[in-house]
Amino acid sequence: MAERDVLLEVEHLTKTFPIQGRNRERKQFLYALDDVSLQIHRGETLGVIGESGCGKSTLSRCIVSLHKATEGKIFLDGQDISQMRGKERKNMHRRIQMIFQDPYSSLDPRKTVAQSVMEPFIIHNIQPEGMSRLERALELIQAVGLDQYHMHRYPYEFSGGQRQRINIARALTVGPELLVCDEPVSALDVSMQAQVLNLLIRLQQEFHLTYLFISHDLSVIRYISDTIAVMYLGHIVELCPAGDIYQRPLHPYTQALLSAIPPSSPFEEKEQIELKGDIPSPIGRQPGCPLASRCQHCTQRCRTERPELKAVEKDHSVACFLYSQ
Amino acid sequence: MDKHLVEVKNLRTYFYTASGISKAVDGVSFTVDEGETLGIVGESGCGKSVMSASIMRLLASKAGKIVDGTVHFNGADVRALNENQLREFRGKDVAMIFQDPMTTLDPVFKIGDQMVEAIQAHENITKEEARRISAEALGKVGIPDPEKRLNSYPFELSGGMCQRVAIAMVLCGKPKLIIADEPTTALDVTMQAQILKLMKQLQTESHTAIMLITHNLGVVWEMCDRVMVMYAGRVVEQAAVKELYSNPMHPYTWGLMDSMPALNDTPKEPMSTIEGMPPDLRLVGKGCNFRDRCKYAQPQCAEVVPEPVDLGNGHCVACLLQTREHRLEREGGKRHG
Ligand SMILES: Nc1ncnc2c1ncn2[C@@H]1O[C@H](COP(=O)(O)OP(=O)(O)O)[C@@H](O)[C@H]1O
Ligand SMILES: Nc1ncnc2c1ncn2[C@@H]1O[C@H](COP(=O)(O)OP(=O)(O)O)[C@@H](O)[C@H]1O
Ligand SMILES: [Mg+2]
Ligand SMILES: [Mg+2]
Numbered sequence: 187m188a189e190r191d192v193l194l195e196v197e198h199l200t201k202t203f204p205i206q207g208r209n210r211e212r213k214q215f216l217y218a219l220d221d222v223s224l225q226i227h228r229g230e231t232l233g234v235i236g237e238s239g240c241g242k243s244t245l246s247r248c249i250v251s252l253h254k255a256t257e258g259k260i261f262l263d264g265q266d267i268s269q270m271r272g273k274e275r276k277n278m279h280r281r282i283q284m285i286f287q288d289p290y291s292s293l294d295p296r297k298t299v300a301q302s303v304m305e306p307f308i309i310h311n312i313q314p315e316g317m318s319r320l321e322r323a324l325e326l327i328q329a330v331g332l333d334q335y336h337m338h339r340y341p342y343e344f345s346g347g348q349r350q351r352i353n354i355a356r357a358l359t360v361g362p363e364l365l366v367c368d369e370p371v372s373a374l375d376v377s378m379q380a381q382v383l384n385l386l387i388r389l390q391q392e393f394h395l396t397y398l399f400i401s402h403d404l405s406v407i408r409y410i411s412d413t414i415a416v417m418y419l420g421h422i423v424e425l426c427p428a429g430d431i432y433q434r435p436l437h438p439y440t441q442a443l444l445s446a447i448p449p450s451s452p453f454e455e456k457e458q459i460e461l462k463g464d465i466p467s468p469i470g471r472q473p474g475c476p477l478a479s480r481c482q483h484c485t486q487r488c489r490t491e492r493p494e495l496k497a498v499e500k501d502h503s504v505a506c507f508l509y510s511q
Numbered sequence: 512m513d514k515h516l517v518e519v520k521n522l523r524t525y526f527y528t529a530s531g532i533s534k535a536v537d538g539v540s541f542t543v544d545e546g547e548t549l550g551i552v553g554e555s556g557c558g559k560s561v562m563s564a565s566i567m568r569l570l571a572s573k574a575g576k577i578v579d580g581t582v583h584f585n586g587a588d589v590r591a592l593n594e595n596q597l598r599e600f601r602g603k604d605v606a607m608i609f610q611d612p613m614t615t616l617d618p619v620f621k622i623g624d625q626m627v628e629a630i631q632a633h634e635n636i637t638k639e640e641a642r643r644i645s646a647e648a649l650g651k652v653g654i655p656d657p658e659k660r661l662n663s664y665p666f667e668l669s670g671g672m673c674q675r676v677a678i679a680m681v682l683c684g685k686p687k688l689i690i691a692d693e694p695t696t697a698l699d700v701t702m703q704a705q706i707l708k709l710m711k712q713l714q715t716e717s718h719t720a721i722m723l724i725t726h727n728l729g730v731v732w733e734m735c736d737r738v739m740v741m742y743a744g745r746v747v748e749q750a751a752v753k754e755l756y757s758n759p760m761h762p763y764t765w766g767l768m769d770s771m772p773a774l775n776d777t778p779k780e781p782m783s784t785i786e787g788m789p790p791d792l793r794l795v796g797k798g799c800n801f802r803d804r805c806k807y808a809q810p811q812c813a814e815v816v817p818e819p820v821d822l823g824n825g826h827c828v829a830c831l832l833q834t835r836e837h838r839l840e841r842e843g844g845k846r847h848g
Contacts, residue, residue: 347788380782
């Protein structure tokens with residue numbers, strides 16, 4: 187196997203949002219991300235899985251600079267993105283593109299497909315090599331599986347799956363290296379979902395893309411990823427090769443998540459690991475393990491001390507005291 | 512079999528729009544027995560919600576009309592019910608659970624008041640008694656501190672908790688049939704698992720029949736006795752759940768099963784998909800609605816509407832190429848069959 191090369195590195199990233207409390211004197215903070223560290227290797231897919239509100243979108247928004255990190259750093263090819271200025275910063279914006287979940291609101295309804303796909307050329311003032319912008323747009327439209335006659339149509343004429351293809355073509359216009367995909371197939375029906383997943387996998391090879399792929403569906407994440415990060419309440423609780431998530435889930439939260447997935451056949455009897463109660467509030471920084479209040483293995487130590495994300499074997503890290511001697 | 516709780520025959524509901532007639536439900540027949548769970552699967556737009564609204568006679572749009580077919584509930588002709596009977600039917604016999612619990616709950620009233628009103632609409636009991644029943648129902652669906660929660664507004668609870676309240680409200684009516692239209696689609700998997708478990712447990716206790724509409728085959732495997740697969744307004748296949756899984760027969764069902772990524776699939780290996788898109792329901796009528804996306808299609812598929820044929824054990828398939836005499840060879844199916 188070739189040497190794995192880190193394209194993007196996130197170091198101790200924390201993102202808080204101030205909360206307007208009733209009590210004016212005490213300002214409170216919502217911890218959307220709490221000390222998150224990870225690496226994304228060039229040409230690979232890092233899948234992020236977790237339930238709604240765990241911080242997945244906040245993580246992707248920090249990476250594409252839609253949010254400013256409260257603490258911590260993000261490095262692209264070893265360079266701190268918060269320190270980039272001018273041309274370098276513009277170039278960074280070009281190298282990292284994003285695809286959103288909602289295929290309906292992410293396209294301008296008044297622009298034709300051709301106009302939407304060509305727009306990034308104008309924003310970034312780029313002239314494709316050896317061809318016109320329109321010719322390049324057509325190439326991309328065809329690369330995502332649409333036809334020439336779609337070029338001059340408007341978004342309302344397309345299904346959700348087709349719109350997501352248009353969004354992908356638009357993201358590819360400026361030749362990005364990292365594609366941040368925030369639940370790109372969650373709003374699609376299964377047959378459309380399979381088509382878009384196949385497309386993303388084909389494009390990854392064709393355009394040498396690196397993906398940060400977010401989903402709340404573990405089978406989708408398992409299918410598209412090389413490495414999987416499991417998030418809970420703003421924390422990464424487990425980080426492992428995609429195959430391990432099914433073979434060797436270590437964190438009690440990962441195990442509960444796996445056990446909650448509906449069976450893959452009517453003959454499968456699933457043992458459910460139930461988590462007690464609801465996800466706790468992310469407001470204010472809690473001591474201890476984020477899962478402590480719901481975990482069946484919880485000890486006194488879990489309530490007071492925060493378990494760090496630690497490698498328990500090569501490439502497989504978990505943040506849980508069950509695995510530390 | 513003698514009497515079914517629900518018996519729907521050849522139901523057709525069309526929408527009359529300026530741009531044509533949309534055949535949202537086009538000749539659907541099925542039955543549901545007491546205590547049984549029937550799963551209804553199919554992709555969005557295939558007519559699942561219009562079908563259930565038709566059964567309830569709750570078509571919201573004036574453009575939508577039941578143009579043909581019969582619906583019987585407990586032997587009574589639902590299409591012939593008058594306003595009073597209809598109110599009784601909707602409130603007492605059948606209850607619905609929706610994807611968005613706020614379809615059932617009113618954001619501006621306290622949960623307790625809403626539940627009391629719903630109970631008193633059908634039962635002649637005091638407010639205190641109705642409150643007691645409400646609190647009991649909330650407790651049953653796993654809401655902590657039910658007495659206190661009666662005084663909460665829906666927005667004070669999470670989505671999963673609101674869905675529990677909606678289910679508790681349904682319980683208070685002691686319906687014979689629950690139609691659950693994508694009840695867990697908006698929820699996270701751990702909450703979905705809890706709600707499904709709750710529905711199962713309640714069904715065992717009360718012997719209620721459930722029609723469970725979902726696009727998730729996994730939910731069907733977990734919950735249902737029988738399943739019916741819909742495509743573009745028609746039922747393409749119907750069977751007991753284990754039979755359908757082990758021996759699916761309609762090419763659309765094959766496609767549906769193959770396009771769900773499974774946890775044990777090879778990562779990044781191209782998935783088999785159903786190419787293309789569902790047809791425009793204003794343009795269908797002649798022939799099989801799936802033919803344009805079907806790799807097995809033959810010339811006759813464009814001419815003849817396939818009728819459901821019982822191939823044994825109540826396994827019905829509507830495909831001209833799947834008959835008692837002749838079976839299709841399934842290509843590249845990744846699972847059984
Ligand atoms: N702009 C914002 N202001 C305040 N809170 C926010 C904002 N964006 C996200 N949050 C909160 O941060 C947490 C993480 O949200 P998000 O990243 O959207 O989660 P996910 O994408 O995993 O569902 C949630 O509790 C959410 O309510
Ligand atoms: N108000 C309406 N006006 C016109 N057509 C409608 C209306 N409501 C539904 N339809 C048609 O009925 C079809 C089935 O819709 P629906 O039952 O909601 O699908 P599902 O619940 O399976 O996603 C849709 O594809 C649409 O064409
Ligand atoms: Mg999100
Ligand atoms: Mg629906």
